[in-house]
Amino acid sequence: MSRPNSSAATLAVLSVAQFLIALDYSIIYIALPSVATDLTLDPALAQWVISAYAVLFAGFLVVGGRLTDRLGAKRLFVSAIIGFGLASAVGGVASDGTALLIARGAQGLGAALLQPAILGLIGTTFTAGPARSRALAVWGSVGASGLAAGAILGGVLTSASWRLTFLVNVPLTLLAAVGATIWITSNSSRVASRVPFIASALGTATVLALVIGLTLGTDHQPAAMVSLALAAVLFLVFVRNERRSTNALIERGLRSTASLKTGAAATALYMASVGSEFYVLTLLLQSQKGYTPLQAGLAFLPLAVLVTAGNTAAERAVRRYGPAVVLAAGFVIAAVGLLWLAVALDGTSYAASLLPGLLLSGFGHGVIYTSMFIIGTHDVAPAQQGTAGALLTTSQYLAGALTIAVLTLVLTASPGPAEFRTAFLLTTAAAAGGAVLALRRSVVRQAVTQEC
Numbered sequence: 001m002s003r004p005n006s007s008a009a010t011l012a013v014l015s016v017a018q019f020l021i022a023l024d025y026s027i028i029y030i031a032l033p034s035v036a037t038d039l040t041l042d043p044a045l046a047q048w049v050i051s052a053y054a055v056l057f058a059g060f061l062v063v064g065g066r067l068t069d070r071l072g073a074k075r076l077f078v079s080a081i082i083g084f085g086l087a088s089a090v091g092g093v094a095s096d097g098t099a100l101l102i103a104r105g106a107q108g109l110g111a112a113l114l115q116p117a118i119l120g121l122i123g124t125t126f127t128a129g130p131a132r133s134r135a136l137a138v139w140g141s142v143g144a145s146g147l148a149a150g151a152i153l154g155g156v157l158t159s160a161s162w163r164l165t166f167l168v169n170v171p172l173t174l175l176a177a178v179g180a181t182i183w184i185t186s187n188s189s190r191v192a193s194r195v196p197f198i199a200s201a202l203g204t205a206t207v208l209a210l211v212i213g214l215t216l217g218t219d220h221q222p223a224a225m226v227s228l229a230l231a232a233v234l235f236l237v238f239v240r241n242e243r244r245s246t247n248a249l250i251e252r253g254l255r256s257t258a259s260l261k262t263g264a265a266a267t268a269l270y271m272a273s274v275g276s277e278f279y280v281l282t283l284l285l286q287s288q289k290g291y292t293p294l295q296a297g298l299a300f301l302p303l304a305v306l307v308t309a310g311n312t313a314a315e316r317a318v319r320r321y322g323p324a325v326v327l328a329a330g331f332v333i334a335a336v337g338l339l340w341l342a343v344a345l346d347g348t349s350y351a352a353s354l355l356p357g358l359l360l361s362g363f364g365h366g367v368i369y370t371s372m373f374i375i376g377t378h379d380v381a382p383a384q385q386g387t388a389g390a391l392l393t394t395s396q397y398l399a400g401a402l403t404i405a406v407l408t409l410v411l412t413a414s415p416g417p418a419e420f421r422t423a424f425l426l427t428t429a430a431a432a433g434g435a436v437l438a439l440r441r442s443v444v445r446q447a448v449t450q451e452c
Contacts, residue, residue, distance in 0.1 A: 006183075007125050011135055013179035014118050015142040017081055020172055021111045021118075022146030023153065024053070024088075029282045030154035030293045031162040038162065041097045051215040052101045056108030057115075058397040059208040062249060063200045065116035065390025073120035073386060074184050076113055078177055084110030085173030092166035103166070119373075119389025121184065124382045130319060133374050137315030140370035141308050148304030148362065151278055155297020199249035202238040206231055207394065214405040250391065251384065260388055262441045263376020266327060267392050268399035269437065270372055272430035274334045274365040275396070276403045277341075280423045281358075283411060284345060288420065302355060303362035310366020317367075318374060327371040328438035334364025335431035342424035346417050368434070375441070403430075 028035075028050055036046035068076050087110055091103030122139060126132040157164040213227030242248045254260060278300075285291040285299055310330065317326045337360025347353025373392065380388040410426065411419050 007135075009179070009183040010121065010125050010185075011138055013176055013183060014121055015139055016172060016176045016179070017077070017114060017118055018139055018143040019146040019149075020081075020084065020169055020176070021115060022143045023150040024107060024111065024169065026147045026150030026278050027154040027157075027165045028053075028150075029278060030151060030286070030296055031158045031165045033286075034158050034162040034293070035100070039094075039097050039100065045097055045101075047215070048101055049104055051211075052104040053108040053111070054397060054401055055208060055211045055215065056105045057112045058211050058394055058401065059204050060109055060112035061115060061390040061394040061397070062203050062207075062387065063390075064113040065120075065387035066196070066200065066249060067113065068116045068120040068386025068390075069383060073117045073124065074180065077117040077121065077184070078180050080110050080113035080117060081173050081176045081180065084114060085170050085177070088166045088169035088173065092163045092170070115393050116386040116390035119377065119392075120386030123377055123380070123385025123389070128378055132377070133318050133323075134315055136374050136377075137311055137318070137370045140314075140373060141311030141366065143369065145304055145308050145311070145366075147275075147278065148300055148307050148365075151282065151300040152297040152304060155293040155295070155300075158293045158297075196245065196247040196249050199238070199241055199245060199247070202234060202241055203249045206234040206238050207398065209234055210398065211401045214401045250387065254380070254384055254388060254391070257379050257388075259375055259379040260377075260391065262324075262437065263372055263392050264395040265437055266368070266372035266375065266434060267396035269331070269430050269434035270368050271396045271399040272403045273331070273338065273427045273434060274361050274368065274431065275400055276407060276427055277338065277361055277365075279404060280407060280411075280420065280427070281341075283415065284420050287415065288417070299350065299354070300358075303358040303365075306359050306362030307366040307369075310363040310368075311370050312366075313363075314367040314370040318371060323371045323374040323378070324438050324441040326367060327375060327441075328435050330364045330367030330371060331431050331434035331438060332364070334361050334368060335428050335435065337361030337364055338424055338428040338431055342421050342428060345420055345424065364431070403427075 032046060032049060035041065035049055041049070064076070064080075084107060087103050087106035091100055091107065094100040094103055118139075122132065122135050126135040153168070154165055157168060209227050209231035213224045213231055216224035216227060238249075242250060281300070282296060285296040286293070291299060310333075314326050314330065317329070337357045340357035340360060341354065344353040344357060373389075376392045377385060377388055406426065407423050410423050415423075
């Protein structure tokens with residue numbers, strides 16, 4: 001019997017890891033009230049249970065991409081998945097808020113190294129075209145479903161103990177680490193140049209300052225303004241260094257890749273629309289409609305099913321119509337679903353008021369998630385797949401931090417139907433913007449094809 005090192009086994013391992021990253025982002029929302037009560041955290045500190053993960057994740061993604069390209073995706077994947085598992089174990093047994101926040105930050109750092117390694121392995125294992133599109137569809141289906149499953153599983157596990165929302169990661173990380181060691185071959189391209197220390201420090205500091213400023217928001221306005229001003233200064237210094245340095249963090253070839261630019265914009269608008277739907281829905285169901293954590297989690301189940309259906313449909317549609325057309329269709333469907341939720345959220349019947357919007361937005365979610373990464377990585381060289389994937393994900397989660405900050409302002413401390421309606425309308429507008437972006441990409445591609 002031959003050693004099972006096929007691309008299918010590789011994709012299965014990578015999908016498990018991506019499921020973990022997505023799951024960990026959304027699972028904490030429903031568990032957060034129980035965490036705050038058990039560890040006696042005040043609201044401002046409790047919010048950092050989410051933010052500690054987001055800050056480290058967004059801040060170190062591009063560095064993780066360069067390390068992937070420099071050290072090799074398999075090596076970084078195994079190290080990062082083990083670190084993620086250890087941080088999850090610490091979080092699951094944390095006895096106070098300090099230990100929990102450290103664990104959440106370590107999870108975010110592990111995810112920042114893991115995400116580009118996953119995309120780097122997909123980029124080097126599957127060639128651009130149908131093979132990579134199919135792989136990204138499977139990977140995207142698992143990842144997008146993980147976001148929805150996090151809300152469901154968070155409700156189920158929190159009913160027993162919020163600690164299970166951390167500990168559930170441990171066996172999955174062990175499974176992924178063992179699977180990677182056995183099945184993933186060391187065939188990823190490596191870049192011979194050294195990782196740029198100065199550029200990495202400037203880039204990471206810029207993102208960290210920006211995310212911290214957005215996270216502090218209105219609760220700590222002076223500190224938030226200082227952090228945002230520092231981010232602006234650091235960004236200018238970073239840009240100047242990138243232009244003059246012979247060893248830039250984002251290589252010049254990537255900066256001029258049109259597909260990567262479109263993909264980064266699409267990931268940002270995805271996160272500003274259906275990517276933030278979980279946050280608004282969780283608050284709506286628990287604070288406005290009085291759902292228990294378990295009931296709120298189960299209410300997400302139809303959305304999770306339709307996310308998977310959307311991913312499956314997107315993979316087939318991309319082969320026939322192209323990723324830009326499919327991305328536009330996904331954003332349109334998502335916009336209709338989010339608009340439905342904005343209009344019908346006052347209804348007392350879940351089936352009549354919320355379910356249609358969840359089904360439509362869930363299907364659009366799945367279609368968007370797959371096609372945006374197909375576009376973003378299509379024209380990127382294999383040796384740069386890790387950095388490209390990191391840039392796409394950085395754009396995604398920076399947009400997520402900005403959107404959550406804006407939605408927090410809109411929803412206020414005690415949101416009512418009017419505030420929730422405004423929040424859903426903002427996400428609808430972001431989805432509409434994504435549709436326009438994708439249609440423009442489609443028109444440009446058609447024009448180039450005709451000229452050739």
